[in-house]
Amino acid sequence: MAMVSTPATGEIHAALSGDEVQRIRNDFPVLEQEVNGKRLVYLDSGATSQNPRSVLEAEQEFYELRNAAVHRGAHHLAVQATDAFEDARATVAAFVGVRDDELVWTANATAGLNLLAYSFSNASVGTVGSAAARFTLGPGDEVLVTEMEHHANLIPWQELCRRTGAALKFIPIDDDGALRLEEARRLVTGRTKVLSFTHASNVLGTINPVSELVPMAREVGALVVLDACQSAPHLPLDLKALDVDFAVFSGHKMLAPTGIGAVYGRKELLDAMPPFLTGGSMITTVTMEEAQYLPSPQRFEAGTQPISQAVALAAAANYLRETGMQRIAGWEAVLGERLVAGLGAIDGVRVLGPAAGRERLGLAAFDVDGVHAHDVGQYLDSLGIAVRVGHHCAQPLHRRLGLTATTRASTYLYNTTEEVDMLIDAVAQVRPYFGAVTAGAAK
Helix, strand or coil: CCEEECCCCCCEEECCCHHHHHHHHCCCHHHHCEECCEECEECECCCCCCCCHHHHHHHHHHHHHCCCCCCCCCCHHHHHHHHHHHHHHHHHHHHCCCCHHHEEEECCHHHHHHHHHHHHHHHCCCCCCHHHHHHCCCCCCEEEEECCCCHHHCHHHHHHHHHHCCEEEEECECCCCCECHHHHHHHCCCCEEEEEEECECCCCCCECCHHHHHHHHHHHCCEEEEECCCCCCCCCCCHHHHCCCEEEEEHHHCCCCCCCEEEEECHHHHHHCCCCCCCCCCEEEECCCCEEECCCCHHHCCCCCCHHHHHHHHHHHHHHHHHCHHHHHHHHHHHHHHHHHHHHCCCCEEECCCCCCCCCCCEEEEEECCCCHHHHHHHHHHCCEECEEECCCCHHHHHHCCCCCEEEEECCCCCCHHHHHHHHHHHHCHHHHHHHHHHHHHC
């Protein structure tokens, strides 16, 4: 049994064993198929994870037995649907260490970040009352992000600054993909109203030092927003312990269906924020002239909610909890070390982010000298290996590193060391293969 250090916490504990991973794989029907006559090797969980049977069955069971609108009916099915919906909220909230009335359902993390940015924008109009004054921005104020952000944690803030006149600034990275903390200390000032950053980079695998960044914001009274899309599925996560004000994550990256995500916010902050989307299900009293809104989380859940998806996300959270997040993180640390070391040893391959032996997620984005990432991806697909290609919604980061696109392999609890080795062996053949193709075309 391997004993490993969990990324981000440093705790020593047992990782999943190879036998356990094989049993886990049996829960995922999609992994049983072949692609191009080869057994599927799925290494794209950083984009979208696969679903275990228990999650698929939870969503199907809801539609078969309890399908109804929630919070708006007194009949039997409506009560059952509402109970399932709110039980799911409590389950997922507990999974990330927060109260159930501090978790707002959204379509995904991108929707959650836009919810925050537009709520802050609405507060900045100046007609929503003194309780929302903390969220107002205007000329002279600053929003601070990092150079490694996914576009979902960049563009909403760009647009917020455009609407309000605030300035957007960013913390740069060094050549190894780590934040330059000395620059962060210089950039966090009394003008900083929001500090929003990714917990873990979807390109670099870097795990950012939340415990160092949050105090910087606290010293100047700035709000802290955490993008937990890559940490919620892969690391033990306690948002209260991290002391952030808001956080977002998506279900489809943590074994759940698409179309469901969540925003965490401190209860007192959510209740003070003006709503973003308005309509049914989020009001108390409506006249022809105005409306009064429910407290959070309902004030941010206008319209028909993603009920079955929330139920399925709760099933996914239970699957991960029962498997053990520390053990999952430990197994992915093993896979990530093997992945980075193996790819880094191939001539002409550049791996982004922390080097082997340093703390990182179990993913690796890499560049193959002389071969475009899309060609690398197609070659790997011909061997049944699914990876991600492109800029991974992080163009500024790629530009900083002198690249336009990379290939990314990302592991999860159902991947094996054999699959990592298959990828490494295949990548080692990419340059010889395309060199031969090029030479043949030149004749």
